Amino acid sequence: MHNLIKIEFMKLKRRNKLLGIFITFILSSASLIPIMFYDNKVPSWTDITGLTISLANLISNIYLCVLVGDMFLDEYNNKTINVMFNYPISRTKIYFSKIFVLLFYSILLTIIGSVFYIGIVFTMNTFHPVLTGTFNHDLMLTLLPIIVICSITNTMFAIVYSFFATVIRSIPLMIFSCILLVNFASNISITNSYLVILKLLGISIICSLVAIPIIYSLNKKDVIC
Known part of the structure; x- marks a missing residue:
């Protein structure tokens, strides 16, 4: 399993899409400016941190x-998947090695995105104070479990996407499922953190069940056509 995970990481290194995601983080941070300075309602640190996590979650x-x-x-x-399937390796392990890599990138990107957006907000607020309240220790403790749960939920969403990529093999349906699922998890409210966590956990459990028909399909077919 460890070697399979290393292989998946090596494949992704060659594809090199991380630069694109970081550019997306930078460009999308511009959307925080009108919310902070031109909105009729003066935002608080609680409001803006919920928004930053939502934005990081979306990207x-x-x-x-x-x-x-x-x-x-x-x-x-x-x-190329035929090459892996021809080896005496469990197809279930091959599948979950990919999911583990997706979990790693989900945690990495959600944390980096959240920290990056909060850093942008903190910098803007330093030069032009507008936010009410303070970014304190209690707020950080509230953010951490939400960021972790968001990372797990995004990985469970990826299982749904993999269903359309392996069983259905349809790019339009995969994109459509992404649009629908993002709408479920894009509105993060820090003031109702427990409800948010319960909601995301519920969605994660439901999405994880999609792995059952995927594993069944992978192990049922002898050759991928």
């Missing part, structure tokens, strides 16, 4: 959908 989710297309759909279309 990370879209990126994971792209990764699923690379890791699953492209390998099916190019028949």
Whole structure:
């Protein structure tokens, strides 16, 4: 399993899409300016941190959908997945090695995105104070579990995307599922953190069940056509 995970990381290194996601983080940070300075309602640190996590969650989710297309759909279309399936290796392990890599990138991007956006807000607020309240220790403790749960939820979403990439093999349906699922998890309210966590956990459990038909389909077919 460890070697399979290393192989998946090596594949993604060659595809080199991280630069694009960081550019997306930078460009999308401009959307915070009108919310902070031109909105009729003066935002608080609680409001703006919820917004930054939502934005990081959105970008990370879209990126994971792209990764699923690379890791699953492209390998099916190019028949390169046949090479792995011809080895005496469990197809279930091959699948979950890819999911582990997606989990790693989900955690990495959600944390980096959240820290980056909060850093941008903190910098803007330093030069032009507008936010009410303070960014304190209690707020940080509230953010951490939400960021972790968002990372897990995005990975469970990736399982759904992989269903359309492996079983259905349809890019339009994979993109459509991404749009629908992002709408479920894009509005993060820090003031109702427990409800947010419960909501995301519920969605994660439901999405994880999609792995069952995926594993069944992978192990049922002898040769990928």
